[in-house]
Amino acid sequence: MKFTLTIFIGLGLLVAAECHPLGQKEAYEQLMKLLGTPIKPERYSYENYAFSKGYSSYKVTSFNWRSCDTSAPVQATVTLTPDPLVVPGNVTVAFNASVGVDIESKVKLELTVKKKVVVWIDVPCIDNVGSCTYDDVCTLISAGTPCPDPLPKYNIPCHCPLTKGDYILPASEFEIPSSNLPGISGDYQVSAKLSHNGQQLACFDIDASVA
Numbered sequence: 001m002k003f004t005l006t007i008f009i010g011l012g013l014l015v016a017a018e019c020h021p022l023g024q025k026e027a028y029e030q031l032m033k034l035l036g037t038p039i040k041p042e043r044y045s046y047e048n049y050a051f052s053k054g055y056s057s058y059k060v061t062s063f064n065w066r067s068c069d070t071s072a073p074v075q076a077t078v079t080l081t082p083d084p085l086v087v088p089g090n091v092t093v094a095f096n097a098s099v100g101v102d103i104e105s106k107v108k109l110e111l112t113v114k115k116k117v118v119v120w121i122d123v124p125c126i127d128n129v130g131s132c133t134y135d136d137v138c139t140l141i142s143a144g145t146p147c148p149d150p151l152p153k154y155n156i157p158c159h160c161p162l163t164k165g166d167y168i169l170p171a172s173e174f175e176i177p178s179s180n181l182p183g184i185s186g187d188y189q190v191s192a193k194l195s196h197n198g199q200q201l202a203c204f205d206i207d208a209s210v211a
């Protein structure tokens with residue numbers, strides 16, 4: 001249903017572009033304006049409930065991390081607090097990850113990010129933020145860069161290669177830098193897929209809210 005609504009909005013923008021005639025640039029600017037609107041996480045707004053229920057639109061009620069491929073070699077459970085996240089602010093992260101294969105190079109990451117602005121809207125990839133595909137995440141952090149604390153303390157690598165094994169990060173605090181993304185508040189759904197030469201290494205669906 002939410003996909004249907006996303007398509008519906010997309011068609012709406014297209015129709016608006018045809019009728020007005022709103023150029024591609026204007027349609028894009030309107031989409032960005034919509035996505036840049038700060039939205040109170042839906043768990044705090046009861047007035048929208050009947051409306052969203054009517055459209056059986058998915059509602060984020062808490063941070064939620066789940067595997068969408070339980071037979072993939074990489075599995076992880078993650079907790080994040082505070083929930084909703086506060087940006088800028090500090091975040092406490094804990095994870096248990098099990099890596100079933102050695103990961104040496106060429107790891108493709110496909111991210112799909114949706115923000116709820118009444119309905120779920122795809123966030124485009126801009127300046128490497130949003131629904132982006134990274135052909136090789138191994139090249140994102142160069143091998144010489146030291147891993148941020150406290151990762152070294154728990155023997156958690158932050159660059160390739162990643163050897164087979166279990167990686168455990170006990171609750172640890174990180175600072176989220178202030179973002180220059182306008183109106184980041186809201187509810188998000190993120191899908192993250194890692195693959196190597198077309199073989200899926202991991203697939204996660206994440207729900208998160210930013211206050």
Ligand SMILES: *[C@@H]1O[C@H](CO)[C@@H](O)[C@H](O)[C@H]1NC(C)=O
Nearest residue numbers: 088089090091173174175176
């Ligand atoms: C995050 O934590 C650090 C260290 O505890 C503190 O100095 C900093 O002020 C905190 N940042 C925010 C935005 O609360």
Ligand SMILES: *[C@@H]1O[C@H](CO)[C@@H](O)[C@H](O)[C@H]1NC(C)=O
Nearest residue numbers: 076077078079094095096168
């Ligand atoms: C990781 O595993 C330990 C031991 O089973 C458990 O106590 C902890 O809650 C887990 N942490 C996460 C983030 O799943």
